[in-house]
Amino acid sequence: MESGALTSDWLSAYEAVPRHLFVPEVIWPGRAGMNRQHDRVTMAEDPDMWWEAVYRDAPITTQWDGGEYTGPGKGRTPTSSNSMPTMVFSMLAALDVQEGQSVLEIGTGTGWNAGLLSQRLGGDNVVSVEVDRTTAEAANNRLRLAGLLPLVVVGDGADGYADAASYDRVIATCSVGSVPAAWREQTVTGGVIVTPWGPTYGGEAVARLTVSKDGSASGPFVGSSAFMRMSVQRKTFPPTRAFLDGDEWPGSGVRSETALSPDDAGDWVHMFAVGVQVPDLFCRVEQLEGAAYRLWVLDTGITAWATADYEPGRTRYPVVQSGARRLWDELELAWRWWDRQGRPGFDRFGLTVDSEGERVWLDSPDQPVPVKA
Structure with missing residues (x-):
């Protein structure tokens, strides 16, 4: 990729696990750098447009309204997607996995991210949790057809998956406004959590948090993002x-x-x-x-x-x-x-999470961003 997100250590996994194997036949293509969707495209009706969408560096919405809306047109709220390839590999680079490490993924989606991790680390080292049973089953089928065997679990991603803990790495393919305590508790000391994080008003970036011996986690934001909110943290605002x-x-x-x-x-x-x-x-x-x-x-x-x-x-x-x-x-x-403060970008902000809550900071953890009580 021209952006440089696809580094050499992920190139062989990218080639072995092509994106098209993990994209359903009915999709709503997105636009690069934007969380807006085009109208429905089906492989049967417009295969050229489907293939073009799959190999464009843009996100693809694969489900609306928890599966209740199927089109044509668009539903109210997108609830599952295949992420923009540049974002996928940027987050995998931030995860910095090493041979033999175990990974917990929150949000299986179409299964592509779990497939890439499984190709790199082996399926025995990858657990992926998906809240929607239909989505999880479809992803699991795609993974097995591709010869990849991670453990796909139907459950609430906020709970992690304690049965296979602890993990060297945790990666979320959905955004949160509060990092669940279970993710820290199920990560080894020195382990890394990579998750999109954003406040209620808007704006979001990927946090790379390192877990300390005391159970806290802290680290910088490593780039802008725009992910769907984890289902348990989605909010309905008053009219x-x-x-x-x-x-x-x-x-x-x-x-x-x-x-x-x-x-x-x-x-x-x-x-x-x-x-x-x-x-x-x-x-x-x-x-x-x-x-x-x-x-x-x-x-x-x-x-x-x-x-x-x-x-x-x-x-x-x-x-x-x-x-x-x-x-x-x-x-x-x-x-x-x-x-x-000099109009800082996301790269100057960071996040600390512990038993007392969450604190966003600027440049270093001892410089918390002021919060109106």
Whole structure:
């Protein structure tokens, strides 16, 4: 791969375990660098488009709404996928497996990642946990047809798989907002956990955590990511109308202006920096006329809301805030903190997880990112 994600130590596994063996006949191709899907493509109806999608460096959605939606078109929530090859091999590089090591994978999906690990380490050293039975059975069939024999377990990935513990490496192919304690408990001292992690507001990156003797785990973020949330940690946010008490926007909201563009509040690393500091924020986007839009900022406790309207060419943007808190002010303070630190990318952030909780830090563990209580 031109990105350099496919290093020489994974090349033979990539060649022996081709992606097409682990992609179902019905797919929704994604776009590289984006978590948006095209409409359904089937191998039977459009084989050329199917093959092109399989060997493009982009993610492929393989299930919607837990399998309840099959198309045509798209469902509401993607619930399984075959990840972008660059991301797959970047995370495997971060995992840094060595011969003879054991690996626990969280989220079997189509089985490709488990297949690559099994080719490299041998199936006896790989356990993969998948919450959806149908997905797990289909992946297991693909693996066996390819001559690969990891242990595929149907279960809640948050619980790991204690029966085969402990593991030298743990890798998650779904994102979390809180690293399950079982993953640390089932990893050897000095072992590594590689997992996508992100706050409620948005933004996400892959954390590479090393487990210490005391059971804590800490390490840097090694790159941006955009994975589906682990099923047990998926959240359903209240509808916008729940915040308005039957009124129409802007109701009794307090009007002001800001020089901070809503675009600057919606970039991936910006969302990460804001979300870490204000953990109960979430947002929605309402399209307005042309390229204009309204960014809604809301809190999970349904106590306050704010809007900021974006229009191309403007340098100041209308803001409306209502409720017990001034959420745009909180967001802007968090953004200004990130700006004062030199606008750090994901590579300057890190994460520590222990019995007391989780702390995101900047540059070193003794510099925690401030969190609004």
